[in-house]
Amino acid sequence: xxxxxxxELFSRHPGRSAFELLVFGEERxxxxxxxxxxxxxxxxxxxxxxxxxAEWYADNGIELRCDESVTAIDHDNxxxxxxxxxxxxxxxxxxATGSNAFVPPISGKEKKGVFVYRTIEDLDDIMDYAESIKxxxxxxxxxxxxxxxxxxxxxxxxxxxxxxHVVEFADRLMPRQLDERGAAVLKDTxxxxxxxxxxxxxxxxxxxxxxxxxxxxxxxxxxxxDLLIISAGIRPRDELAxxxxxxxxxxxxxxxxxxxxxxxxxxxxxxxAALYNxxxxxxxxxxxxxxxxxxxxxxxxEDAGAMPEAIDxxxxxxxxxxxxxxxxxxxxxxxxARTIVFNDEVSRVYKRINISNDGKKLLGGILVGxxxxxxMLHQIVQNDMPLPPQPEDLILGARGGADAGAGVLDLPDxxxxxxxxNISKGQMxxxxxxxxxxxxxxxxxxxxxxxxxxxxxxxxSDLVDSYLKSQGKVVRNLICEHFPYTRQELRDLIVVKxxxxxxxxxxxxxxxxxxxxxxxxxxxxxxxxxxxxxxxxAAIQDTNDRFLANIQxxxxxxxxxxVAGGEITPRHLIVMGQVAEKYDLYTKITGGQRIDMxxxxxxxxxxxxxELISAGFESxxxxxxxxxxxxxxxxxxxxxxxxDDAVTFAVELENRYKGLRSPHKLKGGVSGCIRECxxxxxxxxxxxxxxxxxxxxxxxxxxxxxxxAELLAGxxxxxxxxxxxxxxxxxxxxxxxxxxxxxxxxxxxxxxINYLKSVVIDDVLGLNAEFEAEMNGFVAxxxxxxxxxxxxxxxxxxxxxxxxxxEQDDTLEFVGLRDQKMPKAWA
Amino acid sequence: MTTTPPLYTSVLxxxxxxxxxxxxxxxxxxxxxxxxxxxxxQVAVFYFPRQEKWYACxxxxxxxxxxxxxxxxxxxxxxxxxxxxxLHKKTFSLTTGENxxxxxxxxxxxxxxxxxxxxxxxxxx
Numbered sequence: 001x002x003x004x005x006x007x008e009l010f011s012r013h014p015g016r017s018a019f020e021l022l023v024f025g026e027e028r029x030x031x032x033x034x035x036x037x038x039x040x041x042x043x044x045x046x047x048x049x050x051x052x053x054a055e056w057y058a059d060n061g062i063e064l065r066c067d068e069s070v071t072a073i074d075h076d077n078x079x080x081x082x083x084x085x086x087x088x089x090x091x092x093x094x095x096a097t098g099s100n101a102f103v104p105p106i107s108g109k110e111k112k113g114v115f116v117y118r119t120i121e122d123l124d125d126i127m128d129y130a131e132s133i134k135x136x137x138x139x140x141x142x143x144x145x146x147x148x149x150x151x152x153x154x155x156x157x158x159x160x161x162x163x164x165h166v167v168e169f170a171d172r173l174m175p176r177q178l179d180e181r182g183a184a185v186l187k188d189t190x191x192x193x194x195x196x197x198x199x200x201x202x203x204x205x206x207x208x209x210x211x212x213x214x215x216x217x218x219x220x221x222x223x224x225x226d227l228l229i230i231s232a233g234i235r236p237r238d239e240l241a242x243x244x245x246x247x248x249x250x251x252x253x254x255x256x257x258x259x260x261x262x263x264x265x266x267x268x269x270x271x272x273a274a275l276y277n278x279x280x281x282x283x284x285x286x287x288x289x290x291x292x293x294x295x296x297x298x299x300x301x302e303d304a305g306a307m308p309e310a311i312d313x314x315x316x317x318x319x320x321x322x323x324x325x326x327x328x329x330x331x332x333x334x335x336x337a338r339t340i341v342f343n344d345e346v347s348r349v350y351k352r353i354n355i356s357n358d359g360k361k362l363l364g365g366i367l368v369g370x371x372x373x374x375x376m377l378h379q380i381v382q383n384d385m386p387l388p389p390q391p392e393d394l395i396l397g398a399r400g401g402a403d404a405g406a407g408v409l410d411l412p413d414x415x416x417x418x419x420x421x422n423i424s425k426g427q428m429x430x431x432x433x434x435x436x437x438x439x440x441x442x443x444x445x446x447x448x449x450x451x452x453x454x455x456x457x458x459x460x461s462d463l464v465d466s467y468l469k470s471q472g473k474v475v476r477n478l479i480c481e482h483f484p485y486t487r488q489e490l491r492d493l494i495v496v497k498x499x500x501x502x503x504x505x506x507x508x509x510x511x512x513x514x515x516x517x518x519x520x521x522x523x524x525x526x527x528x529x530x531x532x533x534x535x536x537x538a539a540i541q542d543t544n545d546r547f548l549a550n551i552q553x554x555x556x557x558x559x560x561x562x563v564a565g566g567e568i569t570p571r572h573l574i575v576m577g578q579v580a581e582k583y584d585l586y587t588k589i590t591g592g593q594r595i596d597m598x599x600x601x602x603x604x605x606x607x608x609x610x611e612l613i614s615a616g617f618e619s620x621x622x623x624x625x626x627x628x629x630x631x632x633x634x635x636x637x638x639x640x641x642x643x644d645d646a647v648t649f650a651v652e653l654e655n656r657y658k659g660l661r662s663p664h665k666l667k668g669g670v671s672g673c674i675r676e677c678x679x680x681x682x683x684x685x686x687x688x689x690x691x692x693x694x695x696x697x698x699x700x701x702x703x704x705x706x707x708x709a710e711l712l713a714g715x716x717x718x719x720x721x722x723x724x725x726x727x728x729x730x731x732x733x734x735x736x737x738x739x740x741x742x743x744x745x746x747x748x749x750x751x752x753i754n755y756l757k758s759v760v761i762d763d764v765l766g767l768n769a770e771f772e773a774e775m776n777g778f779v780a781x782x783x784x785x786x787x788x789x790x791x792x793x794x795x796x797x798x799x800x801x802x803x804x805x806x807e808q809d810d811t812l813e814f815v816g817l818r819d820q821k822m823p824k825a826w827a
Numbered sequence: 828m829t830t831t832p833p834l835y836t837s838v839l840x841x842x843x844x845x846x847x848x849x850x851x852x853x854x855x856x857x858x859x860x861x862x863x864x865x866x867x868x869q870v871a872v873f874y875f876p877r878q879e880k881w882y883a884c885x886x887x888x889x890x891x892x893x894x895x896x897x898x899x900x901x902x903x904x905x906x907x908x909x910x911x912x913x914l915h916k917k918t919f920s921l922t923t924g925e926n927x928x929x930x931x932x933x934x935x936x937x938x939x940x941x942x943x944x945x946x947x948x949x950x951x952x
Contacts, residue, residue, distance in 0.1 A: 481904075502858075503877070513877050515902025516911035516918070539859035543913035546859075546898065551913055555895045602898075803854045804863040811869075811894055826891050 002271030002287035003096030004031030004051050009295050011060040019091075021062045024082060026069035026097075027119060030054055035284055035453070040123050041156040049120070073244040075264035092266045092298050095254060096291075097237035099272035099280070103230050104144075108206030114228045117143075117153045126229065130160045133226045138163060142215060142223060144203055145231035146173040151319050153229045154195055165196035165223060167215065169232070172199055177315065177326040181343055182366045185350040189322045189369065192348075198223065236273045236280055249275040258306040260294040268294045276307060284453075285419050286311045292422065312382065316367075316374045316455060322348070323371035328364025328381035329354060337363050340392050344369075351395040353377070355387065362387055362394070375459040376408070383415045408462045409470060417459055420452025425463065432467055440464055477737040480517035482510045487663065487737045491525050500530065502540045520545075521738040524625055527661035528733050531778050533785035534624065535795050544623035547799065548786055549605055552598055554812060554823035557605060559585070559597045560622035561612050562658060565632045565650035565670075566593025575615040583608055586820045592629035592667065594620060599821065601808065602801045609786045618784040621659060625739070627666045630654040631679065635672030635689070644689035646672035649718060653687075656722070659782045660729070663736040663745075667702075681709050684742040685725055693717045698728055698756070701743035710746070710753045713761060723772070727760045730771035834868060835885035835935035837924055843938060843949035852944050860910060862886050862897035863948065870937060870948060871897030873921060875908060881939035882921035883948050888912040889932040896934065 003023070010021055025031075032049040040049060057064035065082075072081040079087045101116035103109060113133070115126045133139045141157035143150045146168030157164045166173070172183035173190075187197050205216040206228065214224045236253040240246075247255045247263035253275030260268045260276075270290035272282060281287065289307065296304025314327035332339070337354040344350070349369035356363055362380050367373060373395060379385070380394075388394065411417075413426030431437035431446045440461050443449045450457045478484050483505070485493065490509075499505050502522055506514055520542035526532055534545040544550050549557035561576070576595055580587045583604055585597040600608055609619075622628060630653045633639070635646030650670040660666065669680030670687045680686025686697040686709050693715035700709025713724060736745040749755055758764045789795045801809050813824040849863045849872060860873040869886035886894045890912060896919070899910045908921040917929055924933035938949040 482902075506877070512906075513875070513903045515904060515909070516900035516916060517902075519900050519902065539856055540900070542900070543898070546913075551895070551898075553891070553893070553914065555893050555898075555914075798856070801862060802864045802869070803861045804850050807864055809869070809894060 001031055001034060001051065001284060002098070002291050003094075005288045006094060006096060006270060006291040006295055007057065007060075007062055008052070009291060011062065013295065013299060015299050016061075022088065023057070023062060023064045024068050024070050024080075025064070025066045027121075028067040029120065030057065030064060030066060032120065034118070037117075037120075037123065038152045038156050040120060041127065041159055044124075044127070046120050070240060071243075073240050073246070073264070073267070075244055075246065075267055078266070090266075092268065093264075094294060094298075095240060095262070095267065095269040095273055096271045097240065097273045099234035099236045099282070101230060102233040102235040104203070104232055106203050106206055108208070108212070109230070111206055111208050112211035113208070113226060114206060114212055114230065117149060117229050117231045123156075126156075126227070127160070129227055130157070130162060134161060136226060138224075139227075140165065140225050141227040141229065142167060142225040143229045143231055144215075145233065146170070146197070146199065147176065147231070147233075148174065148315075148317060150229075150231035151190075153231050155319065157227065157229070158193075158195065162227065163194070163196070165198060165225065166190075167201045167203065167217075167223070168197075168199045169202055170199065173197065174324065177324065177330065178366055178368065179331065179352065181341070182324075182350045182352065182368045185343070185345075185348055185368045186319075186322065186324060188345075189348045190319075193321055234272060234280065234282055236275065238273055241269075249278070253280050256290075258293075258309075259297040259304070260290050260307070261297070268298070270294050276311070277309070279311070281311055281313070283313060283315055285315075286313075288420060289422075314378050314381075316371050316378075322369055323367070323374075325367040325371035325374040326365070327374065327378045328362070330364050330366060332363060340395065342395050353391070353395055355391055359391075360387060362391070365395075367395075375456065379408075379411050379415050379417070379459075383412050385410065385412070407466065408459055409466050417463065418449040418452065418456045420456075421448040423447050423449045428460065428463060429467055432464065433471075438464075438468070479521055479738070480515060482506065482512045482514050483518050483522075484511075485509075487521055487525070488735050490521070491529065491734060494522075494525055495529060500526070502526075502537060514540075516542075520625075524661050524663065524738070528778075531781035533659070533783065533788060535785050535788050535792075538795075538798060542625075547602060547605065548619065548623060548789060549600065550623045552823065553826070555602075555809070556598070556812065556823070557600045557602065558622070559600055559605070559608055559612070560590070560594060560620035561617035562620040562654070563594035563629075564654040564658070565630060565647050567632070567647055567651060568594075572615065572617070575612070575617075579608060579611050582611075584821070586817070586822060590622075592622075593631050594629060596622070599814070599823075601812075602799055603806075603808075606790050606796050606799050610790050613784070613787050613790060619659075619786040625662055625664050627654070627657040627660045627662070627668075630657075630668035630670060631683070632670050633672050633675075633677035635670075639672060641675060642672035642689070643691070644672055644694070646670045646678065646689060649687065649694075650678070653722070653725070656779055657725075657729070659785075660733075660778060662729070662733050664739050664741045666729070666742070682706065683709060685709070685728070687721060688714075690715050694721050696721050696724060699742040699746035699753075701741045703741070705743075707743040712753070712757060724760050726775035727768050727771040728756065730774050731756075731759060731767070835887065837933075837935045838937050838949055838951045840938040840949060842951045845950045845952065846940065846947040847950055849946045849948050852941060852946055855946060858901065860897040860899060860901060862894075865948070865950065866952075869894050869897075871899075871910070872939060872946065872948060873897075873901050873908075873910060875901065878908075880908065881941060881946065882908060883937040883939045884910065884919065884921060884924060884934045887934075888914065888917065889926070889934060890915055890917045890929075 031051040068082050070080045071083055079089050081087045101118045140163040142165040143154045144167045146166045154164045154166050202218040203215050204218045206212055207214045207216055212228050214222050216222050238248050238252050238254045241248050241254040254269040254273050256269050256274040256276045260270055262269050271287045316325035332354045340353050342351040351367050353365035354363040411425050415425045417425050437443045437446050444451050450460050477486055493509050519540035523540045534541050580597045585599045588596050590596050630650045632647045632650030636642030636644050666684045668685045669678040669683040671678040671680045672689050681697050682700050682702055687694045695714030696712045697709035698712045701707050814821040815824050847865055855861050855874050857876050860871045863870050870883050871886045872883045874881050886897050888896050895913050899913045901910050909918045911918045918927045919934045924936045940947050
């Protein structure tokens, strides 16, 4: 990895044409990501771990020779020899041979079933052996080594379905990163996940007849196990230095100065093979720094720099279901620091920070179970920043509602935010100032920030948001090159100029001929402003709205009739079942409390809907950026706890807002009491029956970043609730950017929920009368678009797979799935 | 070992040996695409009303190999007419077939002509 980093930096160096770079690699593959090695267990896909293909090297003029190891260095004559006997001359030599897994001299280690954990080949061997023992009763795997790598290996064996154990020589797991209490919390979490943990065990013998059957420890105890992975540390690959007389340290490792020079002239060493300041560094970040400094030194760059005295060993990792991080000076003595500790045994969270005795500086710390503070804390240590007045806020969060103190804007410009690519805060804000970057994605494109390990991305996102805001810049979300307006501006223009079609819009306020980025937002605007269905302007509709059905991954569609409030009669259930059987559709109940039927061919849709409509169903709008469902719990009709008839209210609301088109999908919920069985607080709008009426919550979302809805008003009666909802929805429809859900919309609203209240309840904008009129107009104009499509010949004619024949698409393939079917998997 | 020729290869107007009559212009949507079947091929045909131009390409999207391009939204990017696959929005030039927003292989494009209100797609087989 570090060797590849050197090549990558070389490929971007302005002076590279003065050099030829020739790379010899012992492994048969080009460089791959060993940090994420455990992902290989999930998919055996070596390509996904690959850092660069052989083509990349060729494209960048670097000669890469895999499966060819260097066997000797003659540094007097500046030549290296490779296995074939060939020799090559060099002006500069960089040794990046990395390390091997250290195997302690335990008797029995040559038995079958004993592995190390370093290369992809090791992983293949482990997985193959695991397959062969899986059928044994209580098959188990053990890892010797309770450090970072050992725990990763243990996760992998757990994923393989083997009962797993970790054996550690020290008195606790991760002894270099965690203190006793932190390690205890980690152990508790892991034991709870089913991992066996055995500390203070020294393995004397690997037992078994030919293959491993158990471990014997020095304290005369034993552990039965069928597979062993030894992950007890790393040993630098310094054989070439030994062979050629280059100085190595007393316990191995090639000695490097602060510019990575070895004792041989023009020979450098980087990565895990290097012994710098008496230590080997098994982390990627210091290795990359070494590559940078070595390259700069070879090119005699002015800014080549040197390795710092003390290498930052801060690290954050996601282990088996838990986060662990340590940063700065982890272990301190009372004469240098005092600690603040948060130890939550209930949630299994441990946070420790070490504060200098003068109370001014953060020296370091440990995070177990919740490492979300890591980025900021790490920066504070690295940049020597002052502590907030209440230092405990750093790990407890600001209590009392105030700001927690240090934020990303407080970092000095020199703070390195992206350590993989070595990019500082100042460099990023320069891009933001010049306009070259306006987003996290842009920064990635400009300078590669966030494109390495990705760990800094949350911080970059914070930086972009707060920096742009502090500059007073409002980032205008323009639709696309054809309509250089925000959605709100576009809406106003359409209304003012009474633009009714997409072509008119292009002619009057757009440029060029349109694209897939502006057609759907305009379709959505026409739908809400003119209360029209998706039918009149089918050609500009997005994938699903075009055919009033959700396209599935093989080009067939799903059919979802409306089931308002989740309430359905036995007769209707039977009809759906009959339709699904007749057309051989896969059926499933959705989270929205209705039924989805999959596998309909395009030309079958009108026929299916015809049958559903004649049974009394109508479109469920599952395909649109529209109102989807209003979920309900049973409520007071049947439930002994219900305070009000939640189902009736849900049915009323769903029928009121059905067909509404919006910037993004809308989901509602009504719960009959505080137990909240309808999960209304996770919805765009949610109502909970309480003493005296309903509490109305708004702007909650599920999805990738779930957010709870916030209380808008309550207790209020149903009529008031509907009034507020009308206004809030109309306001959202008018002002949100395309594909922005209500939660994100509220987050972006200056003043948040308080502002929303003042608009919707106190009418500060004076728009409520308009909002109400719009909603009432919408409700009055509602018609089912499927009924329209089925009964209007020109609309119905759209639903053909081929326009020149009635033939079916014979390329569709399905396979069985339990008692139903699914499309054949993608290769 | 015999290899079967690829199902879809681009055809230049000069290489057309068969002008296949796909249907009347009124059978095709305005400002969108429709799909025709020609032997084993599924071909998507698009009509751009503002430029009064017709294009055609293979219906098979090279991304996940599904026959859906004919149902995608059409538009332009820097003056290049394109179609966006309805599944994952990969966009393809309708003049050269290349993938404009990714690394997928290009789609085969076919010439289209209109005579006496009939749409013809050109093939070289």
